[in-house]
Amino acid sequence: MAVPGKRMPKKISSASTLGSDEDIKVYCQPCDLDGPRLPAHGYCVDCREHLCNTCLVAHKKHTLSRHHTLLDKNSMPQNISSASVHQRQPDNFTKPCPKHKKEMIKFYCQNHEALLCSVCVTLEHTGISCKVNYIPDISGQIINSKDHQDILKAMDTITEQCRKKSEDVKKITAKSNSSLTDILADIKKFRKEINQRLDELERQAEDETKTIQQENNKNLQIVQTTCDDVTKSLKASSDAIKHLNISKQADKLFMELKLAEQMIKDYEKHVPQSAAFDSKQYNFVPNKAISTLLDKARSLGALTEKSLKHPGEICVTTSKIKDKCGISGMTLLTSDLLIITDYNNHAVKMVDTCSQSVTDQLQLDTEPFDVTSVTTTKLAVTLPHTKNIQFISVSSNKLKKKQTLRVAGECHGISYCQGKLVVSFVRPANLQILDINGTILTTVKGENLFSRPEYVTTNTYSIYISDWEKKIITKLNWQGKVIRSYGGFMSEPYGVTLSDDGNVFVCDGQIHVIAKIAGDCSTGNVVLKDLNRPYAVCWCAETSRLYFSCDTGKDKHDNFLRVFKLS
Incomplete structure (x- = not known):
């Protein structure tokens, strides 16, 4: 028989080990940890805990537990040991939280437009400051929705922008390289008018020009790589969205759309900046002093940006x-x-x-x-x-x-x-x-x-x-x-x-x-x-x-x- 004033152990191996009717009575496990011993009036299948009437009511209201499966007094296990047989049913959440890797995303905050796990809700998006929804409660209408169509359309738009930007950069680079090629011709023409003492200065000017050409080509490769990476990311996300929509996996589709929506915002903000490219054109300005004062010259000329x-x-x-x-x-x-x-x-x-x-x-x-x-x-x-x-x-x-x-x-x-x-x-x-x-x-x-x-x-x-x-x-x-x-x-x-x-x-x-x-x-x-x-x-x-x-x-x-x- 239990001794008054002492806590009941958290787990009991079986009902047959108990000594009286009082001992086989099931008590509220949360209250048993720190508080008065109260009889259980229900049972949470997800938490695998017996609950008193007060804890049962609170369990239904809390954001993290309001969707748990609850059993009433007549249906609940009659001893703590048998409760362990009620295993939690597998859910449809497979997307891990980026902040809490071991937790799955299950909630969505309307205020911050963010996908959340239970830890995020507890620590950063409480019911007082945020409106948090359980995803299955709000994902029912997402299949073939306007949001679904708009996000796919936005993805296609950014992909097209990347393609056009890549083509524009190729044209700009060609013009810049063409102007630099003209500079090389001007250098050669100017060089014929002076004597052999300017060989070294000529090589220096040519090297400077070729360095700029290399930088242009390097910048072009960076822009193309950026656009290719964006295109690949958008295609992968778009394919996933289309598959989830066809297979009518609403929860996963909802999460994928919200992630894609954030991706679109990031790309809309950063792709024009990262892909924008201004390849300058140049003129060759000869050093007039070379014509009459070769012995005092220090350079063949200067590369200048067009004004x-x-x-x-x-x-x-x-x-x-x-x-x-x-x-x-x-x-x-x-x-x-x-x-x-x-x-x-x-x-x-x-x-x-x-x-x-x-x-x-x-x-x-x-x-x-x-x-x-x-x-x-x-x-x-x-x-x-x-x-x-x-x-x-x-x-x-x-x-x-x-x-x-x-x-x-x-x-x-x-x-x-x-x-x-x-x-x-x-x-x-x-x-x-x-x-x-x-x-x-x-x-x-x-x-x-x-x-x-x-x-x-x-x-x-x-x-x-x-x-x-x-x-x-x-x-x-x-x-x-x-x-x-x-x-x-x-x-x-x-x-x-x-x-x-x-x-x-x-x-x-x-x-x-x-x-x-x-x-x-x-x-x-x-x-x-x-x-x-x-x-x-x-x-x-x-x-x-x-x-x-x-x-x-x-x-x-x-x-x-x-x-x-x-x-």
């Missing part, structure tokens, strides 16, 4: 505005759709770069400073005076205000990449990395680091900040660590934008130039000079065009965007 050409300007003033424009920020949604912030007129404008006109204008209650594209249909704008970030939707070529996000300071520059917002603050001077809901992931600050960080631009690997007072461009990694800074000839660095080859274009209003800084911040040079106080800037990889605004206080400059093309 930027000025194809035109876009008027961005409208009948709705009262003051001259103050274009303080800009971002591209597509190659022919530019979004700009007009600080002076409290407006965000949509500019069609093909028709060179403002097609829509959204009035705000305060001055907008900078803008970034979150998706092709969603923008984020900094409002420094109210210390907010305003989200704006783009639908049917119309701009519409959505929710606002409160931030802790006078926000200026903003850039979106990899699901994160990077925001620069001038008061207090710091930089923050936030998720899309406004949760601060990293804060970077310090008197020796920032003084007045105006603008920020990002890519997959790095963050670049222009500091107006320190007169430098600073490069950070995504952990907030400073990698390097470039000052050089900088005087008043303002707007910054990244080219597709990883270089940084920066406006300097004091010396009236736009400079190109190497991605590692080691060197820099002026690419456009004699400008009218360039302020905000944006690069379009598809058209090789550079857009920038001016800040002079004069209508004839500030009401227009300047457009330069790299030929």
Whole structure:
């Protein structure tokens, strides 16, 4: 007979070893571990535990156990040992959790659009903060659904983009190599006019040209490899989706579609960046001093990039505005759709770069400073005076205000990449990395680091900040660590934008130039000079065009965007 006050052992070998009616009575096992001994009113087949009435009710409500098989008092095993014969039925979950390798994915979080295992739900997606569904409860309508068709269509679209991008890069590389071949001919022609003393200098010039050709071919191979890898991944996923849909395996199809959906988002964001390729063309500029002063010559000539050409300007003033424009920020949604912030007129404008006109204008209650594209249909704008970030939707070529996000300071520059917002603050001077809901992931600050960080631009690997007072461009990694800074000839660095080859274009209003800084911040040079106080800037990889605004206080400059093309 059990002694009052002592716990019943967790497992008993058989009912025949018990000594009385009290001993064969089955008790709640969870309560037996730490609490009063209570009679069992049911049994969980999955957990293989007897439960009292309170534990039974809780078991039905908890996210991780609400789908377990429960037996009532009349159906439950009458001793703990016999409960072991009720083995858990095999389920249809075979996709392991990427975070918890030994657990299978069984749940889906609506808030975070994430597939989860039971450990993920317990640790990161509780019922209080997230809406978590058991996959079989929501997967019933996925077979031949619109989501199924849309995801397959998106996969096909990206595959076609990769094919076209690969073809474009081949054509660009051919043009660049053709220009370099012409250079070799010019070198030979020039070489015939001078004597044998220039043999060594000729070899040096030829080697430089061939090195660039090799780099072009190397870059071409990298782009082709990237596109091939994306295509293979998408095909494998697409085949799996089609098979699961035909075989009507809803749970697996649902999970595969969600994984494919995330894959599509990643590829849509990164494939254009990784596949974008700007193979420069070159001219050979002979060294005139060689003709008369061969003994003083130090080189045969120089390879130079073809210069930027000025194809035109876009008027961005409208009948709705009262003051001259103050274009303080800009971002591209597509190659022919530019979004700009007009600080002076409290407006965000949509500019069609093909028709060179403002097609829509959204009035705000305060001055907008900078803008970034979150998706092709969603923008984020900094409002420094109210210390907010305003989200704006783009639908049917119309701009519409959505929710606002409160931030802790006078926000200026903003850039979106990899699901994160990077925001620069001038008061207090710091930089923050936030998720899309406004949760601060990293804060970077310090008197020796920032003084007045105006603008920020990002890519997959790095963050670049222009500091107006320190007169430098600073490069950070995504952990907030400073990698390097470039000052050089900088005087008043303002707007910054990244080219597709990883270089940084920066406006300097004091010396009236736009400079190109190497991605590692080691060197820099002026690419456009004699400008009218360039302020905000944006690069379009598809058209090789550079857009920038001016800040002079004069209508004839500030009401227009300047457009330069790299030929």
